[in-house]
Amino acid sequence: MNITEFLKVFEDVAIFEDKIILKRNLIETVIYLRDNFGYNVLKEITAVENDDTSVELNYHLYSSTDDEDLVLSINVSNETESLSHIFDSASADENEIYDMFGIHFIGNEDLKRLYMAEGWVGHPLRKEYQDDDERLDWND
Amino acid sequence: MTELKLNLGPQHPSTHGVLRLILELEGEKILSCEPDIGYLHRGMEKMAEKLSYIQYLPTVDRIDYLAGFFYSELFCRTVEKALEIELSDRVRAIRVMMLELNRIASHLLWTGAFLMDLGAVSPFFYAFREREMILKYFEKITGQRMMNNYFVFGGVRRDVFDLDDVDEFLKILTPKLKDYENLITENPIFLQRTKGKGVLEPELALNNSITGPNLRASGVGIDFRKNDSLYCGFYHEPVVLKGKDAWARYKARIEEMRMSGCIVRQALEYLRKDEPLKQKLVNPLKMRLPAGEFLSEIEAPRGLARCYIKSIGEDKPYRLKWRTGSYYAVNLLKKLLKGAYLNDAIAIAGSLDIILPEVDK
Numbered sequence: 001m002n003i004t005e006f007l008k009v010f011e012d013v014a015i016f017e018d019k020i021i022l023k024r025n026l027i028e029t030v031i032y033l034r035d036n037f038g039y040n041v042l043k044e045i046t047a048v049e050n051d052d053t054s055v056e057l058n059y060h061l062y063s064s065t066d067d068e069d070l071v072l073s074i075n076v077s078n079e080t081e082s083l084s085h086i087f088d089s090a091s092a093d094e095n096e097i098y099d100m101f102g103i104h105f106i107g108n109e110d111l112k113r114l115y116m117a118e119g120w121v122g123h124p125l126r127k128e129y130q131d132d133d134e135r136l137d138w139n140d
Numbered sequence: 141m142t143e144l145k146l147n148l149g150p151q152h153p154s155t156h157g158v159l160r161l162i163l164e165l166e167g168e169k170i171l172s173c174e175p176d177i178g179y180l181h182r183g184m185e186k187m188a189e190k191l192s193y194i195q196y197l198p199t200v201d202r203i204d205y206l207a208g209f210f211y212s213e214l215f216c217r218t219v220e221k222a223l224e225i226e227l228s229d230r231v232r233a234i235r236v237m238m239l240e241l242n243r244i245a246s247h248l249l250w251t252g253a254f255l256m257d258l259g260a261v262s263p264f265f266y267a268f269r270e271r272e273m274i275l276k277y278f279e280k281i282t283g284q285r286m287m288n289n290y291f292v293f294g295g296v297r298r299d300v301f302d303l304d305d306v307d308e309f310l311k312i313l314t315p316k317l318k319d320y321e322n323l324i325t326e327n328p329i330f331l332q333r334t335k336g337k338g339v340l341e342p343e344l345a346l347n348n349s350i351t352g353p354n355l356r357a358s359g360v361g362i363d364f365r366k367n368d369s370l371y372c373g374f375y376h377e378p379v380v381l382k383g384k385d386a387w388a389r390y391k392a393r394i395e396e397m398r399m400s401g402c403i404v405r406q407a408l409e410y411l412r413k414d415e416p417l418k419q420k421l422v423n424p425l426k427m428r429l430p431a432g433e434f435l436s437e438i439e440a441p442r443g444l445a446r447c448y449i450k451s452i453g454e455d456k457p458y459r460l461k462w463r464t465g466s467y468y469a470v471n472l473l474k475k476l477l478k479g480a481y482l483n484d485a486i487a488i489a490g491s492l493d494i495i496l497p498e499v500d501k
Contacts, residue, residue, distance in 0.1 A: 041346050044463040046448050060446075064346055064362055089349030092471040100185070115181035115500060124186050125459075 019058065019073045026074055027081055030059070034086070038063045039070055042083070045093035047101050049127050050075065055101055059083070082108035100125040143171070148485070150179050157496030161473065161489070165482060173477040173485075175470050180500040188460035193219055193293070194424030196457075201287035203462060204498045206249055209242040210440040211447075211462075212291045217370075218436045218447045222429045225294045228418045230411070232370055234296050237306070237407035238278075238288075239370075240400040244313070245274040246441040247393045247400075250493050254390065255324065257490040258333050263324060270316050273309045280305070293427070295419030306408055313401045317394060325391065334386040338476050338488030341384065348475070349468045352443030354492055357392040358384045364439040374406050386491035393493070428455055442466050442493050466498040 022029060033039040039061040046058045057080065059072040074080070082105035083090035094105040099114040102123035113120055122129050149160040158179035164171040184203060188196050200215045201208030213235060220227070227235075252267030275285040281300055282288040290297050324330055340350070342358045355362060356379055363378035365371045379395040381388045429451035437446040443465020450459040469492040476488055 042349055043444065044349070044446060044461075046461045048450050048459045064360060067362075067367070087349070088344075088347050088475065089468050089471065092468060096467075115178040117178075124183065 019071045021073045023074070026059075026072065027083065027086070029072060030061070030083060030086055033061060033070065038065050039068075040064055042087040042089050042093070043069075045090065045097060047097045047103070047125075049101065049125070053077075053126075053128075055097075055103055057097070057103075076103060078102065079104040079106060081106055084108045084110070099123065102126065146482070150176075159470065159489070159494060159496055159499075161477075161485070163477070163482070163485065168482045170477050170480050170482060170485060173474050175473055177470060177496070177499050180496050182497075182501070184462060184501045185460055188457050190456065192424075192455045193427055193429070193457070196460075197292070198287075198289045201289055202497060203464065203501060204440065204442065204466075204495055205286055206495060207242050207246045207441045208287045209238050209290070210438055210445060212289065213239060213370075214436060214438045214440075214445055214447045216291045216293055217438070218434050218449050219293050219429065221436055222432070222434045222449065222451065223293070223422060223427075225420060225422070227295070227370075229373075230415050230417055231295045231419050232372075233407045233410040234300055234417075235291065235370060236374060237300070237404055237411065238281075238290065240403045240407070241274050241277070241306070241309075243400045243441045244397050244404075245271045247397050248274075250393060250441075251320065251324075251390070254490045254493075255330075257486050258330065260324075260327075260330070263320065266316070266320065266323075270309075270312070273305075273312075277302075277305045277309070292421060293424065294421045295417075299417040300411060303408060303411060306404065310401055310405055310408070314398070317397060321394065325394075331387065333484075333487050334390060334491065337386045337484045338480065338491055339384050340472075340476065344475065345472075348472045350443065350465075350472060351468075352439065352441065352465050352493075353379070353392040353396055354389055354443065354469065357381045357388040364437060364444055368438065370438075371403075374403050376403055386487055389491045389493075428453060429457070437463075440465060442495060442498060443469070462501055464498040464501065466494045466496070467501075469494050470499050 041062040041064055043060040043062045048056045050056055054075050054077050057074050057076060061070045061072065080103065082094055084094060084107065091108055091110055094108050095111055095114050097103050098105065098111045099116055100123055105111060144165045146163045146165055148163055150158040160176040162174040162176060187199065197215065200211045203211045248267045248271040252264035255263040278288055279285045280302060282290040340358045342360045345355050345358050359380060359382045361378045361380040365376055376399065379392055379399055381392050431451055431453040434449045435446065437444055445465060446463035448461040449457045452458045473489060477485055480488060
């Protein structure tokens, strides 16, 4: 992929190690990469909580024709745009992140508690999450 | 016509564990499918944040109990990447042999279980008979039939021995696969149940992040073993079929078993040289990963598996994430079952080779 050409189109982009760090325009960037560089697979979305409780989302794109990987990274506080209308698999990843981190993806209609029970309080992979739920008393 | 909501699972025998599908039916036609998962959620990712690396190592086999070696290898590989450990050729050959034997065992179980879903009982026993030989060998080497916990950071727990057992298995593998094919592949009932059922177009598969034999049965030749440094020096070619349907997914797995047998044979040839086992093991009690993000991937029997570790220099991961193939296959069922008939639902779901511990993590 030609990075310089890519940087001309999108401002506010930084490159750190093997990641492209975005501040905005996630959907436009993904569509641009899909249409111009053939990144047609979203392998996964990983979420990591930062020290300031914001969450870093990494979008692992893959080009099936060129066999190349690319990571887009974006920091979000508690809501962001959904990619579910571009990649069907994004819907599944976003649902998992909603369940585990409590991030709302605007535009994804299918968000629900996935692994945790309906009505569960808190999001388990958050660092401040306390697993002292009284429903788990049978563990002792 | 009246609409009906049907609850399929989670205790249905052909949902391979605890998959629950909520189907909306009009007559026998499926209008919509909503998978409900989470019955087997063990919090593998949260658990990782509380255990040290060596404490977490035995649990990773449980992510996919039919292909435990793959997740073991994946976790070890990510840690080795962080610690910059290079594997010796003999360790690589041992790992490749174990992984590919595990892949054959996993596909054999799938073949039996899939045919059982469709109502054919005898292939199940045949497949288990052959799988037993692999499990016996695993037991001899690792002490466990499943969930072996055999790979460690930087190597393996002990050297392999009794290689003649593997040789004996390879000798029967080809004729037995031929037997299966005579019994199943052109069987008219099997053809009617699977031909043209659950057609998965390559675009839909890629958009849904489907990998592994399911994708290759749709005509896309992506196999992540190709760029895998572990498989470097082993001849291997991805099995690509054009059929796109449930039958092609069955055929792809049968062909893949042949290919795996070929890789095991090459590994075996190398191991017969009887070199001493050289490995640089780390002391797990003093082990700290350098701060940073580490990611590695492997072609598991059910598609691409990935492990992501973020470390802040402690003896535990700060965050660990698994990517598993079955999770996306379950999500695909929403699309694939829409418009299909109820009697095909089991055949389509079964052909995707979903395993629930991998979905729920």
